Amino acid sequence: MPFVHFQVQWSGLRPHGLIRLASAGAIAAFVACTDVDRTVAPAATATQDTTRVGLHRPLATDPGPLGSYTLTTPPDNVHATAWTSTGITIPPSVPIKVTISGTLTFTTNPAYLPCRGFDPGLPPWGSTLGPNGGTASPHDFRVHLSLTQNGNDVTNYSPSDQGADPVAGYFIVGGQFTLWTARPDTYGDICGTNPEWFISGSQTVSAEVLAPPVVTPDKNPAVPGDTVSFTVTVPWAASDTVTGGWQWIPDSAGAPNAAVVRGCGASSTCSYVIYGKGHAQVNGIIAQGMSLSATSPVIAIAVPTLKVTAAPTSVTPNGSVTFTASVTPTSASWSISSWTWTPDSGSGGISPNNCTAAEKTCTRTLSLSGWMKATAVIGTYTRTDSTHVSVVPCLTHVDGMDDSRIRAAVKNYVASSVANQLESQFFVYYDSSTNGYGFVDLPSDSASVCLASWHPPAPSGYPGRRPVAFFHVHPDHVGDIYYCPSDHRYEKAGGGFSKKDYSTYVTLQALPDYQTAGWTHFDFWVADEDFIYRLTPGAKLGSETRLNSTEFEWSGGTCKW
Amino acid sequence: MQVVNDRVPRAQRIVLWILAGLLTFFPGGRTASAQSGGCDTVLDDVYYYIDSLYTTVATDSANTRRELLGIPRLTQDQVGFVTDSATCNQAAAAYTLAENDSTNHQVYVFRLGSTRYLVVDRKKYGGEWLISWLFDASFTPIARLGT
Numbered sequence: 238m239p240f241v242h243f244q245v246q247w248s249g250l251r252p253h254g255l256i257r258l259a260s261a262g263a264i265a266a267f268v269a270c271t272d273v274d275r276t277v278a279p280a281a282t283a284t285q286d287t288t289r290v291g292l293h294r295p296l297a298t299d300p301g302p303l304g305s306y307t308l309t310t311p312p313d314n315v316h317a318t319a320w321t322s323t324g325i326t327i328p329p330s331v332p333i334k335v336t337i338s339g340t341l342t343f344t345t346n347p348a349y350l351p352c353r354g355f356d357p358g359l360p361p362w363g364s365t366l367g368p369n370g371g372t373a374s375p376h377d378f379r380v381h382l383s384l385t386q387n388g389n390d391v392t393n394y395s396p397s398d399q400g401a402d403p404v405a406g407y408f409i410v411g412g413q414f415t416l417w418t419a420r421p422d423t424y425g426d427i428c429g430t431n432p433e434w435f436i437s438g439s440q441t442v443s444a445e446v447l448a449p450p451v452v453t454p455d456k457n458p459a460v461p462g463d464t465v466s467f468t469v470t471v472p473w474a475a476s477d478t479v480t481g482g483w484q485w486i487p488d489s490a491g492a493p494n495a496a497v498v499r500g501c502g503a504s505s506t507c508s509y510v511i512y513g514k515g516h517a518q519v520n521g522i523i524a525q526g527m528s529l530s531a532t533s534p535v536i537a538i539a540v541p542t543l544k545v546t547a548a549p550t551s552v553t554p555n556g557s558v559t560f561t562a563s564v565t566p567t568s569a570s571w572s573i574s575s576w577t578w579t580p581d582s583g584s585g586g587i588s589p590n591n592c593t594a595a596e597k598t599c600t601r602t603l604s605l606s607g608w609m610k611a612t613a614v615i616g617t618y619t620r621t622d623s624t625h626v627s628v629v630p631c632l633t634h635v636d637g638m639d640d641s642r643i644r645a646a647v648k649n650y651v652a653s654s655v656a657n658q659l660e661s662q663f664f665v666y667y668d669s670s671t672n673g674y675g676f677v678d679l680p681s682d683s684a685s686v687c688l689a690s691w692h693p694p695a696p697s698g699y700p701g702r703r704p705v706a707f708f709h710v711h712p713d714h715v716g717d718i719y720y721c722p723s724d725h726r727y728e729k730a731g732g733g734f735s736k737k738d739y740s741t742y743v744t745l746q747a748l749p750d751y752q753t754a755g756w757t758h759f760d761f762w763v764a765d766e767d768f769i770y771r772l773t774p775g776a777k778l779g780s781e782t783r784l785n786s787t788e789f790e791w792s793g794g795t796c797k798w
Numbered sequence: 799m800q801v802v803n804d805r806v807p808r809a810q811r812i813v814l815w816i817l818a819g820l821l822t823f824f825p826g827g828r829t830a831s832a833q834s835g836g837c838d839t840v841l842d843d844v845y846y847y848i849d850s851l852y853t854t855v856a857t858d859s860a861n862t863r864r865e866l867l868g869i870p871r872l873t874q875d876q877v878g879f880v881t882d883s884a885t886c887n888q889a890a891a892a893y894t895l896a897e898n899d900s901t902n903h904q905v906y907v908f909r910l911g912s913t914r915y916l917v918v919d920r921k922k923y924g925g926e927w928l929i930s931w932l933f934d935a936s937f938t939p940i941a942r943l944g945t
Contacts, residue, residue, distance in 0.1 A: 660926075687925025688925035689926075721925045724923070724929070728924050728929065728943065729941045729942055730944055731927065731943045732866070733855075735927045736844060736847050736928050768863070
C-alpha cells in the first residue's frame, strides 16, 4: 500500500499558534532589522563605562558572548520540542548575532516495519538535518528563536539550506528580552509506541553582542583648518553600506562649521575641514540586515608648533648645513611660507641662495654665523621658529665650545679681564627649549689678578638648562710676571689650572643641590691670553681628566678664534 | 679662584672650623724633624697635582708653555722626586732665602733633568696659586712660579 508522509497534527499546537499571533504585534515594535536606526555608542565611550567606580565588570552591552543553550532531541523522536527559555538575556540597542550549531541524525526504527508493515526508509532530507529544518513549509524540526514564548522568529538564518551547520542570524531589539527557542514543527509517524525514526544529536544556540561599527579618523588631534578624513568599517561584516549619511557634530562652541571636502553622503569615507573640537556621526550603516549608527572619537584640537633645526649647528667656513622645519602634531597639513637668513654681522653668508618656500628641508653652504627663521602656515595658524648656526675657524667638537656666541664670550671675558687685570668667570649652559647655548656672568665678590671669589649659581635659577662648563679667566700670558696683592709679591704666571681651580671644580661637582638637580656632568675651563685648558669629569671625584692638557691655543696657532 | 659656598649649614660650618683648628694645632703625618724644614714627607693631593702637572709640561713636545716657564724638554724618567734630606734641606733653605722670610719651609723637591729643581711648599699660596720656585742645579733662583 502506498505510504503517505504527513505532518503530525499535534492538537496542542493550535492554541500556541494563537498566542504567537497575539504576541507578534508587541514584539514587532521592538525588533529592528532594517527600519530603525540604533545609535551605537563609540568604542571609546563603551570602554569608559566598563571601568566605572573601579569595577571591571563588562556591561551586557559590551561586545562578547551572552550565553548558550542546547536543545535536545525531540521527545519520543516525533513530537515538537516545546518552547523553552534559553536563559540568555538580550540587551537593547546593540547588534546581536545568534549562532545555531549541530545536526539531528535520523535512523530507521527496526520495530516500525513489523508494526506498520512497510519500511519507511529515510526522511526527505536524508539522515541528517541542520538547524534550518526541512525545506517544506513549515520547516520540519527547524530551530526557532523568539523574544517571547511562542513568539515570531526574531531573525532569519544564513546559510538557509537544510543541511547547513552552523547557521547564524542578526538582529537588534529596542528593549531587554530573554531569548526563547523551540522546534514546533515535526515530521514522522508513530505506530503504537514505535516512531518511524530514532533521532539523535543536539543543537546549541549561542548569542553574542557584536562590536559596533568603527569610524576611524586619519588624524587626531588636528589643527584648526585641517582636513580630517573618516572611514567607517563594520569589523564583523563582509560588506556594509551607508544609507543614512554623515554628520559633523561640534563638541565646542564658537568654532566655524566644518565643511565637507569629499566623500560623505552614502560613501564609506568622509572628509571635513574642521575648525573646532567635534566628532563625525554616521547613520544608517547597513550590515547583515541591521541598520546601525556610529560615531568617531572626538577629534581634539591642537595648537600647532613649528620647530626649525640645523644639522650640524657649527661648521667651518663654507661648511654645509641642513635646515629642517617640522610641525607638531606631525599629522597636520602645513606649508612653508618663507625662510629668512639673518647673519650675526654683515650680510650674505649663505649660498648659493636662501632656502625657498618649496623646501621643508634645505641644505646650504654658510660662511657667516647667523639665524635661520622659517614661517609656516598650519591650518589657520601662522607660526615661526628659528635656529642659530655657528661658523667658526675650527671645530673643537666640545659641547658648547663651537658656538660662535660662546667663543665671542671667551674673547670678551679675556679682553676685559686683561684690561682690568682682574680674574673673572662665567657659566655656560645648554638650553633645551632653544636647543642652543648661553652664558651667565658670575660676578666676583672680590677679585685681583691672581684670585677671585664668587658664588656658584643655584640650579633652581636655571630651569630647563644644564651646565656645560664653568669658565674662569686668568688675565695674563703664560710666563708673565705680575704682582699678586694678597701675596704682596711678584710671581710668574704658570698657566693652566691652579691647584685651587682644581679644588673648585671638585667642590662644584659635589654640591648637594647640584647633585639633586642632576648637575653632575660639566667641564671646567680656564682661559688665559694664550690657551684654553679643560677639565672634564672623571669616573669619580678626584679622577678628573685632562688636568694638564693645553686644550686649545685659541688666540694663536693654526686656529685663531 | 675660589668658590664661596655659603649654602653649607651653620652647624656644619662650626664643625669644619673646629676640625680646621685641630688640624692647625695637631697636624697629622708630620714629624718633629719636619718642623724644622727640609723634605715634606706628606704626599697629599698637592704632591700628585704638582708631579702630574710638571711631568706633563716638561715632556710636552709643544714647547710654547714649557719654554715660557724656562723648563727644558725632558723625558718622563728625567723628572724625579727628591727625597734625600741633604738636598731637601738645601732646597728648603734656598726656598726660604728666595721668599725672603724666616719660615722653615717643608718642601717638595722635583728634579727637572740635570739643570733645574722645582721646589714647592704645599702651604704657600700667592692668590689662588701655589708658590713654587724654579732653581738651577746650584739652587740659584730662576723664577717664582704661580702653579
